Amino acid sequence: MTTPTDLNATKNDNGSYTITGKGTPGATVTINNPAGTKIGEGTVGTDGSFTVTIPSGSAKAGDKVSVTQSKDGKTSQPATITIPADQPTNIGVNFGTDGHAHVTGNGVPGSTIYVVTTDGDPITNGTVGPDGKFDITLPLDYSDAGDKVVLVQATDGGLSNPVGIIIPAQTAKDVQVTNDGKTTTITGTGTPGSTITITDGNGKTVGTTTVGTDGKFTATVDDGNVKPGDKLNVTQTTNGVDGAPVQITVPATTPGNVDVTNDGTKTTITGTGTPGSTIKVTDGNGNTVATGTVGDDGKFTVTIDDGKVKPGDKLNVTQTTNGTDSAPVTITVPSQSASNIDVTTNPDGSVDVTGEGKPGSTITITDGNGHTIGTGTVGDDGKFHITIPAGTVKPGDSIGVTQTTDGVPSKTVTVKVPSQGATNVTVTTNPDGSVDITGEGKPGSTVTITDGKGNTIATGTVGDDGKFHITIPSGILKPGDSVGVTLTTDGVPSKTVTITVPNATSSNGNGTNGNGSNGTGTNGTGSNGNGSTTGTNGSGNGTSGNGSSTGTNGNGSSTGSNGSGTTTGANGSTTGNNLPSTGSNGVTATKTGLGAGTNGSTSSASGNSLPATGDDEGAYLAVAGTIAIGLVGLLGAEGMRRRRRED
Template sequence: MKTIEFVIRDQAGAVQRGILAEGATSYIIPAQVGQEISLNLRQADFLSHQRDGNDLVLTLVDGTVITIDSYFNDTGSPNRLFISSDGYLNEVGLVAVEGNNLHAQYGPTEQWGKWSPSDDLIYFGRTDTATITGAMMGEENEVSMLAAPLLGAGMIGGGGAVTAAAVAGGAAILGGGANAGDAVAVPTATTTPTSPSAPTPAPTPEIAISLATGGRNGKATITGMGTPGATIDITVEGTTQTTTVDADGTWSVSYDAGSFRDGEYQTQITATLTDQNGNTATSADTLTVDTLVNELTFANQAGAADATINTAEAAQGVTLTGSVEAGSTVSVAMGAVTLDAAVDPDGNWSATFAPGDIPAGTYASAIVATATDKAGNTRSITQSVWVDTEAGALTISAAPVESDDVINAAEASDGVAISGTADAGAVVTVTLAGVVTTTRADQNGEWTSHYTAGDVAQGVYTAEITARVTDGAGNTRTETDSVRVDTRVDNLSLNKIEGDNTVNGVERLADGGVMVSGTSETGSSVAVKLGNASANGVVDAVGNWSVAFAPGQVPEGTYNTTAVVTATDGAGNTATASWPVLIDTVVDTLNLNTPGGTDAVVSAREAAAGIDLAGQVEAGSRVVVRFDGTNYTATVDASGNWDVTIPPENIRSGTYQADISIKATDHVGNVDTLSYTVAIDTYAPDGPVIESYTRDGDGIRAISVEQSDDALAVHQIQADKSITEVAASTLENDTRNETNFYFDSTVPDGSDLIVTATDAAGNSSGTYLALDDESANTLLELTNPNLASHNIETIDLQFAEEAQLSITEAALLNLSSNTNTLIVNGHADDTVTIRGGTRTGTEVKEGQTYDIYMLGSEGTLMIDDDISVIV
């Protein structure tokens, strides 16, 4: 701690002075009733104020503790506390807050000068250098002296700064007082008050430079204090001004801004005082001058390399960046919009003009960046930019393409032309159904783009037409249209005559003759021939048509003929379809081999491969199999063997009886049917529930599983990822409703097991049992491709200490062909990491609450809510 002076003045005006000597960390100043106590300290020196009984305890920021003994009293004559430094005096008001703490409030500042009753309490000492900023721009920028150190600093010029320190004055440190480490500080000198009419002159005059600041009318004003009536010479940058100290002890001089060189630099300020007795005193210090913004640049060009802002760039907003003197502010103006730039501590600035700040059109604009530094200096820089957000003229001709806005096959074959208008000489890019051509508008602004037969894809569709022009600034204008392309007759079909292209005797006579039918594009007309007979048909509103040939138009006999239909659509396109037709009679044999394997039951595994139905029929017959409400046409070979496969996706899951109907139509149209019922059972049993395991020093000796009507088996996952069945003896424990598996050989530590349940239909599901390998943080990754054959639907982590399971969608989908849902059981010390999962809610199953997660687009995870989950 530095030496601290203090003064005590009693009610009679007697003054006692003393010091708190350097070196000690705590002091006691005794107080009486009605005293004024002034400490040579600043506000910033205090850390806290507290009341301890009647004592005032002051803690400084350096840890020093000053106790004013008996400061508080109830006599009606309270003590008053002041702090003084650099010629200023503040009274300290103390307000009780929480606990013993006090809040300090500092009263108005009193300044040394003309004789005042407070002069005994004022100190000039502790004149550490301080910095005060100001400006030299006008009256409103004059710097106040209140609450500032007497010996301080200010600003010079349009933005320069100056630092001025005290050079003379201050209170002397009197002898005596407390020694370092002593508990009590005792005042050492006592004086009595003197009359204002009889001051004692100092043998050496005092002088202090109190402030150098930008003042009124663009001048720099230096003020200070000294001996009243004395002459003071102030020299700055070789220019000396002389003034007289006023009667109140203050003086000031002003310098025009032109007295200082432009730039950022330091210069000497010297004050010399000569009193009326010829005594002199001199003060000097360094003055910092700042009259310019020393850096302001653009780091980029608006509109990029071509200095042009086009439509796309304007739509994204325009960002300007640059650098400036650190601590400055920057405003950026473009057109009627001015933005305050963001400036980081290193002086890098940026400002972004939003799309709405940039008016559309074609025009030149200037971007002006203006910086103001901490000293108030300003500087501007400008860059030019061209704004062009308008493309040229463009139309697509309104005249119908190919006269009716429909391109048929004949028109496509001889080429198609698309035309329009644009600015003369403009390059127009034309797209017809994805085929791009380029053309140029002639002197009249007309353009035409030609497409060859190969450019127009065959089919029935709407072809989008796009025309685009791009100007030199990169602006584009696009016009669109469309044309209908129809180069084929859609939906033309010829149904088999009488269902099988065979007409027998009954069919020839039934319902007035032979019906020929089919479909065609609506709006078409059809002409049908059967042998040598002809008939015209009408296509109805949904595209169906039919014609009847009377018995007299179909000669009797056994022969082959042809049915031909020719359709003409509304666009003029034509198409034909035909069938060979047999005119004849009988069905000999029709049977079905038993489906479902040896047990006549289709399991989930068998259903996953599809159900093969087969049998025998008369050679040349057509067989249609109806399975569970859906018809399938069988394949019949030359020997009459037929077969058909019901695809897996058409076999409903569940346990039910599926009806099968086989209808055979021979080559003359005779029909025979056969009905059959097949048992379907695709529901897999629930995954086995593991109840316990038994281990010895080297591994696992046995496990117990909840009893089941299904066949249970245990498999071991080997180190090479192969999976083998574990040889074991089983024992049913009906008391516990468990099946015990006693392994013939111990399953070694580090191995995992799969316990499967298989029902009578051959459906199976497996539980993956993660075993404790006597090390925490067991990591389980389900990437073994061999797991798929065991239909794993449950992961059991409860017997693995601090197990960690990591699973992806691909791994989950590989585990089972039965379902894409995986159940994970475990405890709170287990963790499941889901890669790409999303939590969707909870579900209670058999009394256990599970957190539900979607894994990818297909997988579902049900995780015991005790387990920690990382997504």
């Protein structure tokens, strides 16, 4: 009778053991303990195999039990098998940051876990801890996906049956999921070259991608295939072996265009989202500090009192749609930004940047590439002034102004460097209502004149001499209107210089000042001696206007060189003896010992001032005075002639 073969012993959950093997069909199989006591019996089946269960407690791990078969009065030689130790359970594999695979599981406290190759060659071992758990680190050579190893637990001199495992692919790490309203994007890290498969709750593949050489991956899923709240599995496959899946939930749409500002009294967060959704802002501890609702226009604004947050705090902005949260957008509360920023390009090419901020804060000026080109400090008056050297930036360049307070930067305010502005700008309103604007600037620059509403009303060009003169026709502007003057050089506008249109300037009443058309009276008896005849520019109505023609300073009387005798004055007054004459300033004076009064005052022989004639009222008074003095002269002359005749 042959000895039973292919023996195997397995411990059952109830503590009994099952022994299997092969023998002669119909033979009786007997199992004895080391003392020779029968502890189990069975029969070989027609297929030549048998299974015998020995009761719990009848043998222990490490015992060598004998197995014999007998038939027709013949008994085989015993075959020996060792009762195995318990097999390790709950076996799993995970990976450390160093890439080593870790084999974990449960065993008998104090037992040794041996890790061997499929050929039985030892690899490493570990001990089951008092809590019944073990964690054994495998060498890198046995840590690749697809590698095969065998575990054996040794307890009280007995070995468990071997448990073979295959090293899986590593689980995808750092998995994040976002939803922009069009696609769901899944990112993470993995083993370069591995395949990432995204499956839905039914196991259907909805997206795949490959881990890049940098160990990162990005997979996208059209929103038509999933919706917020759906569960997805992310599985990495390496060398044909799958890793453990990572389960994620499709989030609500992430808030978009999130911006944060700090005006010194409150922090304001703005952005876009799904209309009707709730916006929640939480601090670094997860405490809700503000909430809001996305409007029908898809925009939201949430404000937080500065007592709840401070510059430098990290905040998370989350949108909740139909009970599903979005991925958070993390922002940092900035310091208060600089305000009232003004940029001026100087004639030497340097650029002045001024503004206001928090006293003691640092102001940093950066160019379009983010390089620092100027720094300064806000003064105790809350103002700053920083000059950027010539050649550092040019008109049209963008520069950033950032205020840093207590180590926390503000949001950067971006401004453009303007061209050099117009200088020495003057504006004059002419008598006809037109307006002249003059000034200086860079030759070749375009000058644009705008009204108070910003509408262009005139343009011109700075001449080669660096000056410009633009006339705006009457009817477009009126006194009191504001106008802007902007220079554009090489396509870059300057700061606008704002000026106010003044009242019209006086024409000073300057007439033609020609000679009177009626000639000179003899010895003061001419027809003009009594002022009754109107000369071209004489004491009557001249061509320059009503009343007396106007001299250099606007006095009413015509201006004669000396106004005496029978000679026609240079300014056309026909005069006789003792008729009014005017000095160089158009001041009326009598012939007899009268000089021209200073500044247009008419002086008497005794030096007493007579009425000035600089304005219209004075002009009329001067005319009246002239007529009166002329009449006095005529009466005096007539009296003298009578006395001569009487004599």
